[in-house]
Amino acid sequence: MKDNYRSVSLGNCLRIEADQLCVDYNGNVALYDASLDLRSGCICGLVGMNGAGKSTFFKALMGFVRPSRGIIRINGLSLQSAQRAQAVAYVPQNECIDYSFPVSVWDVVMMGRYGSMNSLRIPRESDRKAVFHALERVELNDLRHRPIGTLSGGQRKRTFLARAIAQRASVLLLDEPFNGVDIRTERLMAELFRQFKQEGRSILISTHDLSHVREFCDLVALINKTVLAYGNTSEIFTPENLTMTFGGMPPDLLSGTTSLESPDE
Amino acid sequence: MSDIALPLATFSWVSEPLSHEFMRRALFISALVGGVSGLLSCYMTLKGWALMGDAVSHAVMPGVVVAYALGLPFSVGAFVFGVGSVALIGFIKQKSRVKEDTVIGLVFTGFFALGLVLVSKIKSNIDLMHILFGSPLGISNEDLSQTLFIAFMVVALLLVFRRDLMLYCFDPTHARSIGINTVFLHYLLLSALSLTAVVGLQTVGIILVVAMLITPGATAYLLTDRFDRMTLLAIVSSAFSSLLGVYISYWFDIETGGAIVLVQTLIFLIAFLFAPRYGILINKHISSS
Ligand SMILES: Nc1ncnc2c1ncn2[C@@H]1O[C@H](COP(=O)(O)OP(=O)(O)OP(=O)(O)O)[C@@H](O)[C@H]1O
Ligand SMILES: [Mg+2]
Numbered sequence: 355m356k357d358n359y360r361s362v363s364l365g366n367c368l369r370i371e372a373d374q375l376c377v378d379y380n381g382n383v384a385l386y387d388a389s390l391d392l393r394s395g396c397i398c399g400l401v402g403m404n405g406a407g408k409s410t411f412f413k414a415l416m417g418f419v420r421p422s423r424g425i426i427r428i429n430g431l432s433l434q435s436a437q438r439a440q441a442v443a444y445v446p447q448n449e450c451i452d453y454s455f456p457v458s459v460w461d462v463v464m465m466g467r468y469g470s471m472n473s474l475r476i477p478r479e480s481d482r483k484a485v486f487h488a489l490e491r492v493e494l495n496d497l498r499h500r501p502i503g504t505l506s507g508g509q510r511k512r513t514f515l516a517r518a519i520a521q522r523a524s525v526l527l528l529d530e531p532f533n534g535v536d537i538r539t540e541r542l543m544a545e546l547f548r549q550f551k552q553e554g555r556s557i558l559i560s561t562h563d564l565s566h567v568r569e570f571c572d573l574v575a576l577i578n579k580t581v582l583a584y585g586n587t588s589e590i591f592t593p594e595n596l597t598m599t600f601g602g603m604p605p606d607l608l609s610g611t612t613s614l615e616s617p618d619e
Numbered sequence: 620m621s622d623i624a625l626p627l628a629t630f631s632w633v634s635e636p637l638s639h640e641f642m643r644r645a646l647f648i649s650a651l652v653g654g655v656s657g658l659l660s661c662y663m664t665l666k667g668w669a670l671m672g673d674a675v676s677h678a679v680m681p682g683v684v685v686a687y688a689l690g691l692p693f694s695v696g697a698f699v700f701g702v703g704s705v706a707l708i709g710f711i712k713q714k715s716r717v718k719e720d721t722v723i724g725l726v727f728t729g730f731f732a733l734g735l736v737l738v739s740k741i742k743s744n745i746d747l748m749h750i751l752f753g754s755p756l757g758i759s760n761e762d763l764s765q766t767l768f769i770a771f772m773v774v775a776l777l778l779v780f781r782r783d784l785m786l787y788c789f790d791p792t793h794a795r796s797i798g799i800n801t802v803f804l805h806y807l808l809l810s811a812l813s814l815t816a817v818v819g820l821q822t823v824g825i826i827l828v829v830a831m832l833i834t835p836g837a838t839a840y841l842l843t844d845r846f847d848r849m850t851l852l853a854i855v856s857s858a859f860s861s862l863l864g865v866y867i868s869y870w871f872d873i874e875t876g877g878a879i880v881l882v883q884t885l886i887f888l889i890a891f892l893f894a895p896r897y898g899i900l901i902n903k904h905i906s907s908s
Binding site: 416417418434437438439440442443444446449450451452455456457458461462465466468469473474475501517521 | 665667779782783785786788789790792793795796797798799840843844845846848849
């Protein structure tokens with residue numbers, strides 16, 4: 355595809371560089387000295403307790419909260435330029451949008467194309483194709499004329515994922531994408547993430563399901579107000595590290611049911 | 620103004636008033652203002668800015684008075700005070716623990732009171748009644764050209780940015796994440812609101828102008844699930860109510876602004892009862908897959 359993002363050719367470039375980010379909410383520190391580098395074609399899991407600062411990390415990466423310190427670069431660009439180049443797609447944990455808004459699924463996914471259209475936002479044939487294709491990938495094509503408010507929670511999640519796909523961003527920031535989706539959608543999304551990886555995109559995913567991390571995250575960042583540990587999943591995702599991340603929870607509780615390799619082996 | 624493209628109905632009910640210059644003018648200006656505010660009302664209702672619309676329309680009052688006193692175009696004063704009131708609302712909300720709707724109510728009544736005091740104190744030929752209740756039948760040439768200019772500007776801006784504004788109302792987070800300047804859109808919408816309030820007050824007056832800014836949007840919202848259709852319906856219903864309101868006020872010799880808003884409210888009630896999907900008297904639509 356001609357208009358596929360050109361960054362693929364950059365090969366092993368750094369998609370996300372976050373250096374020593376500090377974020378506070380009116381003086382309450384939510385994140386300090388959080389650093390993370392993500393190369394192209396990598397999936398990184400963000401793991402940490404409730405309130406550990408995962409969503410804050412995403413918001414800082416998107417510029418929605420202003421870090422009091424630290425540097426962010428996306429694809430080697432400043433955050434603003436990267437956003438204008440449609441490089442980043444963000445699917446928040448809770449879409450705070452009005453679901454009674456008179457837009458259809460198709461319209462919502464088309465919004466992913468706005469940044470690439472001319473200033474009147476008149477869709478071209480290529481935009482329609484991109485939307486159609488994105489809907490196909492999340493298997494929502496038969497619902498495309500439905501008003502957004504009539505979808506189920508999982509279908510809404512898929513709609514916003516489709517919007518991110520239609521945007522053709524090279525960096526995807528997904529805050530708990532698996533929250534409240536059924537097993538089928540979970541499979542579909544996991545498969546999509548693998549495809550994204552092959553296409554050279556990088557994904558940052560926060561999740562509370564540790565089995566996902568083992569399953570498809572190349573890298574993992576353990577978060578508790580800072581990045582406690584970051585690296586290859588096989589090295590970092592150890593029972594000891596998890597215990598540290600989750601404030602002293604015994605390892606067998608953390609990796610018990612979801613783990614393949616049980617810690618007491 | 621003989622070039623108004625109204626259907627030349629044979630009914631004298633429609634055609635007779637057209638023989639008067641002041642009526643042609645009133646019909647034209649009312650339909651125009653109706654159309655503009657109808658378009659804007661979609662954004663107001665979807666963004667949940669009804670109260671903000673009320674606030675801004677009242678807050679422009681002292682601006683109009685000051686502008687007249689200084690010999691400036693009334694739109695300039697209205698614009699300054701409209702945007703100023705919203706800035707003040709934002710400031711107070713941020714710096715205090717008072718809830719937003721309280722702050723809005725507080726600021727706009729304060730501005731409105733200031734306007735009343737200024738009208739009574741500043742020697743000018745402004746008729747308080749005209750500002751409060753509108754007077755499309757007695758609009759001056761100068762006001763007419765100003766209204767035309769503002770209406771054209773607002774419509775042009777809203778049309779050029781209509782997709783961006785829709786996205787901004789629907790999902791500002793996404794708008795920001797694809798590099799759209801949402802602060803600009805916020806102020807654009809706010810400016811459009813101030814300017815529309817000031818043209819609206821010519822036809823229905825300050826007190827009722829908020830109806831023009833929300834009722835057509837609310838009516839259209841009950842009739843469709845598509846944004847584009849909603850915009851169109853709001854414009855049409857708003858322009859139509861304005862025309863009908865002027866006719867009714869002519870034939871029954873009643874207050875024009877009141878007539879226009881009453882027609883609008885009536886259309887809303889009809890939609891509320893009989894809208895195909897959301898009307899309460901229509902069998903609830905059973906969602907087809
Ligand atoms: N808007 C806000 N104002 C003040 N404090 C906030 C705000 N948002 C988050 N916090 C605080 O910052 C900390 C980190 O919150 P964050 O939402 O990033 O956690 P999280 O890791 O995403 O948690 P979860 O797993 O529950 O989603 C929490 O202590 C939270 O109370
Ligand atoms: Mg979170």
